[in-house]
Amino acid sequence: MRIKKIALVETKAVKTHIFSRRYLPRLGLPMISGVLKQAGYSVELFLQEQKPLDLNYLMEFDLVGISSITSTVPEAFRIGRALKERGMTVVMGGPHVSAEAEEALTCCDYVVRGEGEIVFMKLLDKLNNGRDVADVPSISYIKNGGAVHNTSTIEKVDLTTLPDTDFSICKGFAGPQEYPAQIMFSRGCPYDCNFCSVTTMFGRKYRHRTNEQVIRDLEPFTERTISFIDDNFAANPKKTKELLRMMIESKTVPMAYSCQIRINAARDEELLGLMRKTNCRIAYVGLESVDPATLKQYHKGQTLEQIISAIKVFRKYNIGLHGMFVLGGENDTVGTIKSSVDFSLKTGLDTIQLCALTPFPGTAVHDEMTRANRVLHRKWELYDGLHVVIQPNRMTPYELQLGIMEGMKRFYSMKNVLKFSLRKRWRSKYRMGGRYLVNRWIAEKQSYLEYLKNTENQVKRADAVPVS
Numbered sequence: 001m002r003i004k005k006i007a008l009v010e011t012k013a014v015k016t017h018i019f020s021r022r023y024l025p026r027l028g029l030p031m032i033s034g035v036l037k038q039a040g041y042s043v044e045l046f047l048q049e050q051k052p053l054d055l056n057y058l059m060e061f062d063l064v065g066i067s068s069i070t071s072t073v074p075e076a077f078r079i080g081r082a083l084k085e086r087g088m089t090v091v092m093g094g095p096h097v098s099a100e101a102e103e104a105l106t107c108c109d110y111v112v113r114g115e116g117e118i119v120f121m122k123l124l125d126k127l128n129n130g131r132d133v134a135d136v137p138s139i140s141y142i143k144n145g146g147a148v149h150n151t152s153t154i155e156k157v158d159l160t161t162l163p164d165t166d167f168s169i170c171k172g173f174a175g176p177q178e179y180p181a182q183i184m185f186s187r188g189c190p191y192d193c194n195f196c197s198v199t200t201m202f203g204r205k206y207r208h209r210t211n212e213q214v215i216r217d218l219e220p221f222t223e224r225t226i227s228f229i230d231d232n233f234a235a236n237p238k239k240t241k242e243l244l245r246m247m248i249e250s251k252t253v254p255m256a257y258s259c260q261i262r263i264n265a266a267r268d269e270e271l272l273g274l275m276r277k278t279n280c281r282i283a284y285v286g287l288e289s290v291d292p293a294t295l296k297q298y299h300k301g302q303t304l305e306q307i308i309s310a311i312k313v314f315r316k317y318n319i320g321l322h323g324m325f326v327l328g329g330e331n332d333t334v335g336t337i338k339s340s341v342d343f344s345l346k347t348g349l350d351t352i353q354l355c356a357l358t359p360f361p362g363t364a365v366h367d368e369m370t371r372a373n374r375v376l377h378r379k380w381e382l383y384d385g386l387h388v389v390i391q392p393n394r395m396t397p398y399e400l401q402l403g404i405m406e407g408m409k410r411f412y413s414m415k416n417v418l419k420f421s422l423r424k425r426w427r428s429k430y431r432m433g434g435r436y437l438v439n440r441w442i443a444e445k446q447s448y449l450e451y452l453k454n455t456e457n458q459v460k461r462a463d464a465v466p467v468s
Contacts, residue, residue, distance in 0.1 A: 002128055003089075005042045007061040008033055011068045011075040012049040013384065025049065027165060027184050027229060028093070028116065029067050034163030035117050041124075045170040048075070055082055063089045063127075065120070066108070070096040070360050071384040073104075080107035091123070096380070099362030101140035102147045111140040113149075115187075117157050159187060159209040165217050181226040181254070183217050185209060185243060189231050194299050194364035195326060195357060206235045211246045218252040225256045225281075233259035237268045244274040256281040258322075263287060264302060266310035272317040282320035282350060290343045291336055294329035311347045320350040326385075328357035328400050330393045337403035341411050348420075352411055354404045355385035357392075376455070386441065387448055398452040405442050405449070412438045 008029045025047050033043045044061075046053060058064055064083055068076035073096045080090045090108040097104035098113040105111060110133070112119045119138050126133045133141060137152040167179040188206045218226070234240040247253050256279045263285045265271055275283075289295050292304055314321050325340045337354065344352045359366035359375055360383060369375050374391040382389060388401040395403075410416070 003041075003062040003124055005044075005061045005063075006036060007044055007046060007058050007064045009046045009053065009058070009064060009066045009076075009079065010048060011066065011072040011079065012047075013071050013381075024182060024227060024229065025180055026067070026069075027182060029065070030165050030167055030169075031162055031184075032065070032116050032120055033169050034166050035121060037166075037169070038163050039121065043169050045167070047170060047172060050170075051172040053079065055079070055086075058083060059086060059088060061088075063091065063124075065091045065093065065116075067094045067116075068092070068096060069094055070380050071382070073097065074381045077104070077107040080104075084108065089127075091120070093120070096361055099360075099366075101149060105140060105142050105147055109141065113138045113140060114153075115157050117162065118154055156188070156205050156207060159207050160213070162209070162213075164213060176220050179220070181221045181224045182229050183214060183221075183226055184229055185214055185233065185240070186230045186235065189235060194297075194368075195360070206232075208236070208239055211243050214243060215246060215250050215252050218247065218254065221254050222252055223255055225258075226254045228257060228259040231260060233261045234265045234268075234271060235262070237265065237271050241268075241271055241274055244271075244278050247278050248274075253278045255279065258282045258284065260284040260286075262302075263307050263310040266313035269313065269317075272313065272319065276317045276319060280319050282322055283314065284322045284324065286326075287323045288326045289329060289332075289336070290325075290339050291329070291331055293331045294336075297329050297331070298326065308347065311349070315348065322351045322353070323349040324353045324355060326355050326357050327404060328388065328390060328392045332392065332400075333394045334399050334403050337400075337407045341407045344411055345416060350420075352408075353385075354407050356388045356400060356404060357390060358383055358385050359390060382448070386445070388452060396452075397455070398449070401445070401449055401452050405445060408438045409442060 010025055010029055029045055033045050036043045046058075064080075066076045066080055073094070076092060076094075076097075080092060083090050084107065091110045091112060092104050092108040093112040093116045097111050101111040101113060110123060112123065119136065122136045123133060123139060125131075126136055133139065134148070134150065135152075137150055137154045140147060140149045142148070165182075165184065167173060168176075173179055186206060186208045258281060259275075261283045265283075286300075287307055288298050288300055290304060295302060295304070311321060323344055325344075327337055327340065340354065341352075357365060359369040366375075369390050376389050376391065376397060379389075386404075388397045388404075391397060392400050
Protein backbone atom coordinates (compact mmCIF):
# COMPACT_ATOMS: atom_id res chain seq x y z
CA MET A 1 0.00 0.00 0.00
CA ARG A 2 1.33 3.43 -0.91
CA ILE A 3 1.04 6.13 1.76
CA LYS A 4 -0.53 9.31 0.41
CA LYS A 5 -2.92 10.58 3.10
CA ILE A 6 -1.47 11.27 6.54
CA ALA A 7 -3.23 12.36 9.74
CA LEU A 8 -1.17 14.07 12.45
CA VAL A 9 -2.61 14.10 15.98
CA GLU A 10 -1.58 16.03 19.09
CA THR A 11 -3.17 14.45 22.16
CA LYS A 12 -4.54 16.40 25.08
CA ALA A 13 -3.95 16.65 28.82
CA VAL A 14 -6.88 15.70 31.01
CA LYS A 15 -5.80 17.75 34.04
CA THR A 16 -5.59 21.47 34.77
CA HIS A 17 -2.10 22.81 34.09
CA ILE A 18 -0.34 26.15 33.85
CA PHE A 19 -1.50 26.80 30.27
CA SER A 20 -5.09 25.62 30.81
CA ARG A 21 -6.56 29.09 30.29
CA ARG A 22 -4.90 29.51 26.92
CA TYR A 23 -4.35 26.53 24.66
CA LEU A 24 -0.85 26.52 23.17
CA PRO A 25 -0.38 23.60 20.78
CA ARG A 26 3.22 22.60 20.20
CA LEU A 27 4.55 23.49 16.77
CA GLY A 28 6.28 20.18 16.00
CA LEU A 29 3.38 18.72 14.04
CA PRO A 30 2.55 21.92 12.11
CA MET A 31 6.22 22.06 11.09
CA ILE A 32 6.25 18.41 10.00
CA SER A 33 2.97 18.86 8.15
CA GLY A 34 4.52 21.67 6.13
CA VAL A 35 7.39 19.40 5.11
CA LEU A 36 4.92 16.66 4.15
CA LYS A 37 2.78 19.03 2.07
CA GLN A 38 5.86 20.30 0.31
CA ALA A 39 6.71 16.69 -0.59
CA GLY A 40 3.26 16.14 -2.09
CA TYR A 41 1.45 14.33 0.71
CA SER A 42 -2.16 15.05 1.67
CA VAL A 43 -2.06 16.02 5.34
CA GLU A 44 -4.57 16.96 8.03
CA LEU A 45 -3.77 18.08 11.56
CA PHE A 46 -5.90 17.19 14.60
CA LEU A 47 -5.52 18.99 17.94
CA GLN A 48 -7.43 16.92 20.47
CA GLU A 49 -7.39 19.71 23.05
CA GLN A 50 -9.42 21.78 20.62
CA LYS A 51 -11.78 19.19 19.19
CA PRO A 52 -12.64 15.53 20.04
CA LEU A 53 -11.14 12.89 17.76
CA ASP A 54 -13.23 10.74 15.46
CA LEU A 55 -11.45 7.39 15.16
CA ASN A 56 -13.63 6.35 12.24
CA TYR A 57 -12.52 9.43 10.32
CA LEU A 58 -8.87 8.73 11.13
CA MET A 59 -9.29 5.30 9.54
CA GLU A 60 -9.71 7.04 6.18
CA PHE A 61 -6.00 7.94 6.19
CA ASP A 62 -3.10 5.72 5.18
CA LEU A 63 -1.02 6.50 8.26
CA VAL A 64 -1.52 8.32 11.56
CA GLY A 65 1.28 10.16 13.35
CA ILE A 66 0.74 10.91 17.04
CA SER A 67 2.74 13.40 19.12
CA SER A 68 2.63 13.74 22.90
CA ILE A 69 4.52 14.79 26.01
CA THR A 70 4.67 12.74 29.20
CA SER A 71 1.40 13.99 30.70
CA THR A 72 -0.50 13.37 27.46
CA VAL A 73 1.11 10.07 26.49
CA PRO A 74 -1.56 7.83 28.10
CA GLU A 75 -4.10 9.31 25.68
CA ALA A 76 -1.63 8.82 22.82
CA PHE A 77 -1.28 5.16 23.83
CA ARG A 78 -5.06 4.73 23.98
CA ILE A 79 -5.56 6.18 20.52
CA GLY A 80 -2.59 4.37 19.03
CA ARG A 81 -3.71 1.03 20.42
CA ALA A 82 -7.26 1.52 19.13
CA LEU A 83 -6.02 2.39 15.64
CA LYS A 84 -3.54 -0.50 15.50
CA GLU A 85 -6.29 -2.94 16.48
CA ARG A 86 -8.13 -1.74 13.37
CA GLY A 87 -5.11 -2.36 11.17
CA MET A 88 -3.88 1.24 10.89
CA THR A 89 -0.16 2.07 10.60
CA VAL A 90 0.76 4.30 13.55
CA VAL A 91 3.91 6.36 14.14
CA MET A 92 4.61 8.13 17.44
CA GLY A 93 6.96 10.95 18.35
CA GLY A 94 7.66 13.49 21.08
CA PRO A 95 9.96 13.76 24.10
CA HIS A 96 8.36 10.98 26.14
CA VAL A 97 8.37 8.22 23.55
CA SER A 98 11.83 9.32 22.43
CA ALA A 99 13.04 8.25 25.87
CA GLU A 100 10.60 5.34 26.41
CA ALA A 101 10.39 3.86 22.92
CA GLU A 102 9.82 0.23 23.95
CA GLU A 103 6.79 1.20 26.02
CA ALA A 104 5.37 3.12 23.06
CA LEU A 105 5.89 0.21 20.65
CA THR A 106 3.08 -1.69 22.39
CA CYS A 107 0.76 0.95 20.87
CA CYS A 108 2.36 1.86 17.55
CA ASP A 109 4.44 0.51 14.67
CA TYR A 110 7.29 3.00 14.69
CA VAL A 111 8.74 5.56 17.09
CA VAL A 112 10.57 8.59 15.72
CA ARG A 113 13.03 9.64 18.41
CA GLY A 114 13.95 13.31 18.64
CA GLU A 115 13.24 15.81 15.85
CA GLY A 116 10.90 14.40 13.25
CA GLU A 117 11.10 16.50 10.10
CA ILE A 118 13.94 14.58 8.43
CA VAL A 119 13.51 11.17 10.06
CA PHE A 120 9.79 10.92 9.32
CA MET A 121 10.39 11.66 5.63
CA LYS A 122 13.10 8.98 5.45
CA LEU A 123 10.75 6.48 7.09
CA LEU A 124 7.93 7.27 4.63
CA ASP A 125 10.33 6.89 1.71
CA LYS A 126 11.26 3.37 2.84
CA LEU A 127 7.65 2.35 3.49
CA ASN A 128 6.45 3.69 0.14
CA ASN A 129 9.19 1.84 -1.73
CA GLY A 130 8.81 -1.42 0.17
CA ARG A 131 12.34 -1.24 1.56
CA ASP A 132 13.75 -2.28 4.92
CA VAL A 133 13.59 0.55 7.46
CA ALA A 134 16.63 -0.73 9.34
CA ASP A 135 18.90 2.07 8.15
CA VAL A 136 16.50 4.90 8.99
CA PRO A 137 18.26 6.80 11.82
CA SER A 138 16.66 7.53 15.17
CA ILE A 139 13.69 5.17 14.82
CA SER A 140 12.49 2.22 16.90
CA TYR A 141 10.29 -0.66 15.77
CA ILE A 142 9.51 -4.32 16.45
CA LYS A 143 11.20 -7.06 14.46
CA ASN A 144 10.96 -10.80 15.14
CA GLY A 145 9.21 -10.09 18.42
CA GLY A 146 11.91 -7.76 19.77
CA ALA A 147 12.45 -4.02 19.84
CA VAL A 148 15.01 -2.59 17.42
CA HIS A 149 16.49 0.85 18.10
CA ASN A 150 18.57 2.45 15.38
CA THR A 151 21.04 4.50 17.41
CA SER A 152 22.60 6.26 14.43
CA THR A 153 21.74 9.94 14.39
CA ILE A 154 21.52 12.67 11.79
CA GLU A 155 22.47 16.32 11.79
CA LYS A 156 19.95 18.48 13.62
CA VAL A 157 17.30 20.05 11.40
CA ASP A 158 18.32 23.23 9.62
CA LEU A 159 15.35 25.42 10.57
CA THR A 160 15.99 27.78 7.68
CA THR A 161 14.95 25.01 5.26
CA LEU A 162 11.54 24.45 6.83
CA PRO A 163 8.30 25.81 5.30
CA ASP A 164 6.45 28.58 7.11
CA THR A 165 4.16 27.54 9.95
CA ASP A 166 0.73 26.68 8.53
CA PHE A 167 -2.35 25.80 10.59
CA SER A 168 -4.62 25.71 7.55
CA ILE A 169 -4.41 21.91 7.48
CA CYS A 170 -6.23 21.83 10.84
CA LYS A 171 -9.90 21.84 9.88
CA GLY A 172 -10.95 22.81 13.41
CA PHE A 173 -10.21 26.49 12.76
CA ALA A 174 -12.65 28.73 10.89
CA GLY A 175 -9.78 30.68 9.38
CA PRO A 176 -6.55 32.58 10.10
CA GLN A 177 -8.29 34.72 12.71
CA GLU A 178 -8.56 31.59 14.88
CA TYR A 179 -5.11 30.13 14.27
CA PRO A 180 -2.95 29.82 17.42
CA ALA A 181 -0.82 32.95 17.59
CA GLN A 182 2.44 31.15 18.24
CA ILE A 183 5.80 31.85 16.68
CA MET A 184 8.97 29.74 16.77
CA PHE A 185 12.30 31.49 16.37
CA SER A 186 14.69 28.81 17.58
CA ARG A 187 15.24 25.27 18.85
CA GLY A 188 17.71 23.76 21.27
CA CYS A 189 19.26 25.10 24.44
CA PRO A 190 22.97 25.51 25.24
CA TYR A 191 22.28 25.01 28.95
CA ASP A 192 21.87 21.67 30.69
CA CYS A 193 19.38 21.85 33.57
CA ASN A 194 19.19 18.32 34.97
CA PHE A 195 15.37 18.21 35.15
CA CYS A 196 14.70 19.47 31.61
CA SER A 197 13.97 17.30 28.55
CA VAL A 198 14.58 20.03 25.95
CA THR A 199 18.15 18.91 25.23
CA THR A 200 16.99 15.27 25.00
CA MET A 201 14.59 16.24 22.24
CA PHE A 202 16.36 19.07 20.43
CA GLY A 203 19.97 18.94 21.63
CA ARG A 204 22.21 21.71 22.95
CA LYS A 205 22.97 23.15 19.54
CA TYR A 206 21.03 26.41 19.35
CA ARG A 207 19.50 26.95 15.89
CA HIS A 208 17.39 29.75 14.39
CA ARG A 209 14.93 30.26 11.62
CA THR A 210 15.69 33.28 9.46
CA ASN A 211 14.31 36.66 10.46
CA GLU A 212 12.34 36.69 7.20
CA GLN A 213 10.62 33.40 8.10
CA VAL A 214 9.60 34.75 11.50
CA ILE A 215 8.38 38.03 10.02
CA ARG A 216 6.13 36.13 7.59
CA ASP A 217 4.67 34.20 10.52
CA LEU A 218 4.09 37.45 12.42
CA GLU A 219 2.28 39.30 9.62
CA PRO A 220 -1.23 37.91 10.33
CA PHE A 221 -0.93 38.66 14.06
CA THR A 222 -0.03 42.33 14.33
CA GLU A 223 -3.36 43.02 16.04
CA ARG A 224 -3.23 40.03 18.35
CA THR A 225 -1.32 38.89 21.41
CA ILE A 226 1.18 36.20 20.50
CA SER A 227 3.62 33.82 22.20
CA PHE A 228 7.17 33.05 21.16
CA ILE A 229 7.33 29.38 22.08
CA ASP A 230 11.13 29.01 22.09
CA ASP A 231 12.54 27.28 25.15
CA ASN A 232 14.97 30.19 25.42
CA PHE A 233 14.03 33.17 23.26
CA ALA A 234 17.35 34.95 23.81
CA ALA A 235 19.97 32.23 24.18
CA ASN A 236 21.79 34.19 21.45
CA PRO A 237 21.06 37.84 22.36
CA LYS A 238 22.65 39.19 19.17
CA LYS A 239 20.31 37.13 16.97
CA THR A 240 17.28 38.05 19.06
CA LYS A 241 18.06 41.76 18.87
CA GLU A 242 18.40 41.54 15.09
CA LEU A 243 14.94 39.97 14.91
CA LEU A 244 13.38 42.57 17.20
CA ARG A 245 14.86 45.41 15.13
CA MET A 246 13.46 43.86 11.95
CA MET A 247 10.03 43.54 13.59
CA ILE A 248 10.09 47.29 14.23
CA GLU A 249 11.35 48.13 10.75
CA SER A 250 8.83 45.87 8.99
CA LYS A 251 5.95 47.02 11.19
CA THR A 252 5.15 43.46 12.28
CA VAL A 253 5.12 44.23 16.00
CA PRO A 254 2.22 42.35 17.65
CA MET A 255 -0.21 43.96 20.04
CA ALA A 256 1.67 42.16 22.84
CA TYR A 257 3.72 39.02 23.31
CA SER A 258 5.12 36.65 25.89
CA CYS A 259 8.29 34.61 25.73
CA GLN A 260 10.36 32.19 27.78
CA ILE A 261 13.77 33.49 28.67
CA ARG A 262 16.61 33.01 31.15
CA ILE A 263 16.87 35.57 33.92
CA ASN A 264 20.42 36.44 32.82
CA ALA A 265 18.92 38.22 29.80
CA ALA A 266 18.73 41.21 32.16
CA ARG A 267 22.48 41.69 31.70
CA ASP A 268 21.73 43.04 28.23
CA GLU A 269 19.65 46.17 28.69
CA GLU A 270 19.68 46.85 24.96
CA LEU A 271 17.86 43.54 24.55
CA LEU A 272 15.27 44.43 27.20
CA GLY A 273 14.78 47.84 25.63
CA LEU A 274 14.01 46.23 22.28
CA MET A 275 11.72 43.70 23.94
CA ARG A 276 9.84 46.58 25.51
CA LYS A 277 9.61 48.48 22.19
CA THR A 278 8.19 45.39 20.49
CA ASN A 279 5.50 45.02 23.19
CA CYS A 280 6.84 42.16 25.30
CA ARG A 281 4.33 42.14 28.15
CA ILE A 282 5.49 39.20 30.23
CA ALA A 283 8.51 36.89 30.26
CA TYR A 284 8.46 33.35 31.65
CA VAL A 285 11.67 32.84 33.62
CA GLY A 286 12.99 29.68 35.27
CA LEU A 287 14.09 30.95 38.69
CA GLU A 288 13.85 27.38 40.03
CA SER A 289 14.96 28.03 43.62
CA VAL A 290 15.85 30.58 46.29
CA ASP A 291 18.35 28.13 47.77
CA PRO A 292 21.93 28.57 46.43
CA ALA A 293 22.77 24.88 46.93
CA THR A 294 19.69 23.80 44.97
CA LEU A 295 20.56 26.15 42.11
CA LYS A 296 23.92 24.37 41.87
CA GLN A 297 22.25 20.95 42.03
CA TYR A 298 19.96 21.90 39.14
CA HIS A 299 22.97 23.11 37.08
CA LYS A 300 21.27 26.47 36.60
CA GLY A 301 24.41 28.56 36.27
CA GLN A 302 22.85 31.47 38.16
CA THR A 303 23.02 32.78 41.73
CA LEU A 304 20.32 34.20 43.97
CA GLU A 305 22.03 37.59 43.90
CA GLN A 306 21.92 37.59 40.10
CA ILE A 307 18.22 36.72 40.17
CA ILE A 308 17.38 39.58 42.54
CA SER A 309 19.38 42.06 40.46
CA ALA A 310 17.80 40.85 37.22
CA ILE A 311 14.23 41.21 38.53
CA LYS A 312 14.95 44.89 39.21
CA VAL A 313 16.16 45.38 35.63
CA PHE A 314 13.07 43.71 34.15
CA ARG A 315 10.93 45.98 36.32
CA LYS A 316 12.86 49.00 35.02
CA TYR A 317 11.68 48.13 31.50
CA ASN A 318 8.15 47.37 32.70
CA ILE A 319 8.26 43.77 31.46
CA GLY A 320 6.17 41.46 33.61
CA LEU A 321 7.72 38.30 35.05
CA HIS A 322 6.25 34.86 35.55
CA GLY A 323 8.61 33.10 37.95
CA MET A 324 8.83 29.31 37.74
CA PHE A 325 10.18 27.39 40.75
CA VAL A 326 11.08 23.69 40.92
CA LEU A 327 10.65 22.38 44.47
CA GLY A 328 11.76 19.06 45.90
CA GLY A 329 15.53 19.32 45.48
CA GLU A 330 17.87 17.58 47.89
CA ASN A 331 18.10 20.55 50.25
CA ASP A 332 14.46 21.65 50.03
CA THR A 333 12.24 21.58 53.11
CA VAL A 334 8.75 22.85 53.83
CA GLY A 335 10.45 26.10 54.79
CA THR A 336 11.93 26.38 51.29
CA ILE A 337 8.43 26.49 49.82
CA LYS A 338 7.46 29.31 52.17
CA SER A 339 10.67 31.16 51.37
CA SER A 340 9.94 30.89 47.63
CA VAL A 341 6.54 32.53 48.06
CA ASP A 342 7.95 35.17 50.41
CA PHE A 343 10.61 35.94 47.82
CA SER A 344 8.03 36.17 45.01
CA LEU A 345 5.82 38.58 46.92
CA LYS A 346 8.73 40.71 48.13
CA THR A 347 10.29 41.07 44.67
CA GLY A 348 6.94 41.77 43.00
CA LEU A 349 6.80 38.88 40.53
CA ASP A 350 3.59 39.19 38.51
CA THR A 351 2.74 35.49 38.58
CA ILE A 352 4.47 32.32 39.72
CA GLN A 353 4.29 28.58 39.26
CA LEU A 354 5.47 26.29 42.05
CA CYS A 355 6.33 23.02 40.34
CA ALA A 356 7.30 19.71 41.88
CA LEU A 357 10.63 18.27 40.76
CA THR A 358 9.51 15.69 38.21
CA PRO A 359 11.62 12.82 36.79
CA PHE A 360 10.64 13.17 33.14
CA PRO A 361 12.02 10.25 31.10
CA GLY A 362 15.21 11.22 29.31
CA THR A 363 16.43 13.59 32.02
CA ALA A 364 19.25 13.21 34.53
CA VAL A 365 16.75 13.56 37.39
CA HIS A 366 14.80 10.57 36.05
CA ASP A 367 17.91 8.41 36.02
CA GLU A 368 19.02 9.56 39.48
CA MET A 369 15.62 9.09 41.12
CA THR A 370 15.12 5.70 39.48
CA ARG A 371 18.49 4.44 40.67
CA ALA A 372 17.71 5.65 44.19
CA ASN A 373 14.27 3.96 44.10
CA ARG A 374 12.56 7.27 44.86
CA VAL A 375 9.98 7.33 42.05
CA LEU A 376 6.50 6.81 43.52
CA HIS A 377 4.74 5.59 40.38
CA ARG A 378 4.65 5.78 36.58
CA LYS A 379 1.15 7.21 36.15
CA TRP A 380 2.29 9.38 33.28
CA GLU A 381 -0.78 11.62 33.21
CA LEU A 382 0.37 12.96 36.59
CA TYR A 383 3.86 13.85 35.33
CA ASP A 384 2.94 17.48 34.70
CA GLY A 385 5.04 19.26 37.30
CA LEU A 386 1.97 19.81 39.46
CA HIS A 387 1.80 16.37 41.11
CA VAL A 388 4.52 15.10 43.43
CA VAL A 389 5.75 11.79 42.01
CA ILE A 390 9.04 11.38 43.88
CA GLN A 391 10.16 10.85 47.45
CA PRO A 392 11.93 14.10 48.41
CA ASN A 393 15.00 13.98 50.59
CA ARG A 394 13.96 16.25 53.47
CA MET A 395 10.16 16.04 53.52
CA THR A 396 7.43 13.59 52.64
CA PRO A 397 5.65 13.64 49.28
CA TYR A 398 2.51 14.76 51.12
CA GLU A 399 4.33 17.69 52.72
CA LEU A 400 5.72 18.79 49.37
CA GLN A 401 2.35 18.55 47.62
CA LEU A 402 0.51 20.34 50.42
CA GLY A 403 3.22 22.99 50.60
CA ILE A 404 2.99 23.70 46.88
CA MET A 405 -0.79 23.96 47.05
CA GLU A 406 -0.76 26.22 50.10
CA GLY A 407 2.05 28.32 48.63
CA MET A 408 0.17 28.90 45.40
CA LYS A 409 -2.99 29.66 47.34
CA ARG A 410 -1.14 32.26 49.44
CA PHE A 411 0.51 33.99 46.48
CA TYR A 412 -2.81 34.21 44.62
CA SER A 413 -4.91 35.15 47.64
CA MET A 414 -7.41 37.93 47.07
CA LYS A 415 -5.45 40.09 49.48
CA ASN A 416 -2.27 39.79 47.46
CA VAL A 417 -4.09 40.16 44.14
CA LEU A 418 -5.70 43.42 45.27
CA LYS A 419 -2.47 44.74 46.76
CA PHE A 420 -0.68 44.02 43.51
CA SER A 421 -3.42 45.63 41.38
CA LEU A 422 -3.00 48.95 43.22
CA ARG A 423 0.68 49.07 42.24
CA LYS A 424 0.66 47.50 38.78
CA ARG A 425 -2.80 48.03 37.40
CA TRP A 426 -2.55 46.81 33.81
CA ARG A 427 -0.54 43.74 34.79
CA SER A 428 -2.82 42.67 37.63
CA LYS A 429 -4.96 40.74 35.12
CA TYR A 430 -2.22 38.11 34.97
CA ARG A 431 -2.38 37.52 38.71
CA MET A 432 -6.18 37.54 38.71
CA GLY A 433 -6.14 34.93 35.96
CA GLY A 434 -3.67 32.91 37.99
CA ARG A 435 -6.00 33.06 41.00
CA TYR A 436 -8.82 31.53 38.97
CA LEU A 437 -6.58 28.77 37.67
CA VAL A 438 -5.06 27.97 41.07
CA ASN A 439 -8.45 27.62 42.76
CA ARG A 440 -9.55 25.18 40.05
CA TRP A 441 -6.26 23.34 40.25
CA ILE A 442 -6.40 22.95 44.06
CA ALA A 443 -9.94 21.57 43.88
CA GLU A 444 -8.76 18.91 41.42
CA LYS A 445 -5.77 17.94 43.56
CA GLN A 446 -7.63 17.00 46.74
CA SER A 447 -7.96 13.31 45.90
CA TYR A 448 -4.28 13.06 44.99
CA LEU A 449 -3.33 14.86 48.19
CA GLU A 450 -5.25 12.21 50.13
CA TYR A 451 -3.50 9.48 48.15
CA LEU A 452 -0.12 10.88 49.20
CA LYS A 453 -1.26 11.22 52.78
CA ASN A 454 -2.32 7.59 52.98
CA THR A 455 0.03 5.93 50.54
CA GLU A 456 2.43 3.19 51.55
CA ASN A 457 5.12 5.11 49.73
CA GLN A 458 5.44 7.49 52.66
CA VAL A 459 8.86 7.01 54.28
CA LYS A 460 10.70 8.74 57.04
CA ARG A 461 12.90 11.57 55.90
CA ALA A 462 15.95 9.83 57.33
CA ASP A 463 15.27 6.84 55.04
CA ALA A 464 15.42 8.88 51.83
CA VAL A 465 18.42 8.23 49.63
CA PRO A 466 20.12 11.46 48.53
CA VAL A 467 21.16 11.71 44.90
CA SER A 468 24.34 13.30 43.65
